[in-house]
Amino acid sequence: MKKITIGEASRQSGVKVPTIRYYEGIGLLSAPSRSEGNQRSYEPADISRLVFIRHARELGFEVDAIRTLLTLQDDPNQSCASADAIAKARLIDVEQRIRSLMALKVELEAMVAGCGHGRVDQCRVIEVLADHGQCAHSYH
Amino acid sequence: MKKITIGEASRQSGVKVPTIRYYEGIGLLSAPSRSEGNQRSYEPADISRLVFIRHARELGFEVDAIRTLLTLQDDPNQSCASADAIAKARLIDVEQRIRSLMALKVELEAMVAGCGHGRVDQCRVIEVLADHGQCAHSYH
DNA sequence: CTTGCACCTCTAGTCGCTAGAGGATGTAGG
DNA sequence: CCTACATCCTCTAGCGACTAGAGGTGCAAG
Numbered sequence: 001m002k003k004i005t006i007g008e009a010s011r012q013s014g015v016k017v018p019t020i021r022y023y024e025g026i027g028l029l030s031a032p033s034r035s036e037g038n039q040r041s042y043e044p045a046d047i048s049r050l051v052f053i054r055h056a057r058e059l060g061f062e063v064d065a066i067r068t069l070l071t072l073q074d075d076p077n078q079s080c081a082s083a084d085a086i087a088k089a090r091l092i093d094v095e096q097r098i099r100s101l102m103a104l105k106v107e108l109e110a111m112v113a114g115c116g117h118g119r120v121d122q123c124r125v126i127e128v129l130a131d132h133g134q135c136a137h138s139y140h
Numbered sequence: 141m142k143k144i145t146i147g148e149a150s151r152q153s154g155v156k157v158p159t160i161r162y163y164e165g166i167g168l169l170s171a172p173s174r175s176e177g178n179q180r181s182y183e184p185a186d187i188s189r190l191v192f193i194r195h196a197r198e199l200g201f202e203v204d205a206i207r208t209l210l211t212l213q214d215d216p217n218q219s220c221a222s223a224d225a226i227a228k229a230r231l232i233d234v235e236q237r238i239r240s241l242m243a244l245k246v247e248l249e250a251m252v253a254g255c256g257h258g259r260v261d262q263c264r265v266i267e268v269l270a271d272h273g274q275c276a277h278s279y280h
Numbered sequence: 281c282t283t284g285c286a287c288c289t290c291t292a293g294t295c296g297c298t299a300g301a302g303g304a305t306g307t308a309g310g
Numbered sequence: 311c312c313t314a315c316a317t318c319c320t321c322t323a324g325c326g327a328c329t330a331g332a333g334g335t336g337c338a339a340g
Contacts, residue, residue: 080263087265091248108231123220
């Protein structure tokens with residue numbers, strides 16, 4: 001039952017101090033009790049919640065999605081269909097992003113390979129950017 | 141020498157009208173001449189510049205990087221080493237992003253596959269987020 | 281001449297934080 | 311007990327790259 005300060009909570013959860021306060025402000029984390037001197041005092045459950053949030057953020061889930069996931073976590077009797085849907089949507093998004101980035105990689109490689117370190121008027125980087133028709137791929 | 145309105149410039153360049161004004165505001169695009177009635181009047185060169193900007197943005201270049209690329213384009217006597225460096229940095233960034241996203245994809249796939257559409261207390265999505273140790277990869 | 285769309289400027293909002301000011305509290309050493 | 315210093319508090323403003331909306335003007339077709 002020892003009190004966990006915000007700094008300690010930050011160290012244990014890996015979430016920065018101002019970010020913890022920010023999460024409280026937007027209602028992702030409920031306001032903890034306060035010490036005599038008005039300092040936040042966290043409990044182990046809050047640390048778990050912060051780890052959950054951090055992990056979800058690292059996986060690219062938006063704050064709104066995390067809010068939904070957290071309400072699901074709080075009530076384990078619900079169907080997990082929502083959580084499943086959120087994860088699936090995120091997966092589709094990630095797959096799309098990977099495809100775009102792969103195409104982009106090809107294009108950048110061609111740009112860099114084409115650049116002979118001469119003057120700008122022979123530079124493929126500039127040329128490709130100026131004229132979309134030069135693109136290796138026209139995915140965008 | 142017909143005047144190109146901002147709407148027409150938008151259609152031809154693929155850059156939205158408010159975004160064109162925004163680019164003017166941040167100095168990416170110089171302020172065009174105005175009509176009698178104070179309406180912006182663009183020239184073909186402006187459209188090219190907008191296409192250049194749009195293309196670079198789609199490739200993920202930041203506005204600051206584009207600013208540099210544009211000054212290079214304006215003065216073709218310079219060495220293209222800067223443009224080359226910008227493109228190379230971007231390539232490295234893209235490769236890193238692809239690696240992260242691939243690892244993330246694996247993790248999301250495991251989550252979604254593990255979800256039996258039952259109740260939340262058996263849901264792998266929630267479980268994995270709550271306990272980092274469950275991760276397929278610990279890259280983050 | 282009116283209708284209605286496109287244009288104008290300006291401000292404020294988006295997202296997920298991050299930085300800094302200016303002050304209070306808590307703790308360790310002397 | 312005093313001082314020094316880290317940590318905490320609240321509040322506001324800033325980031326990047328736009329986007330949305332209010333409130334008003336210009337212009338072209340019917």
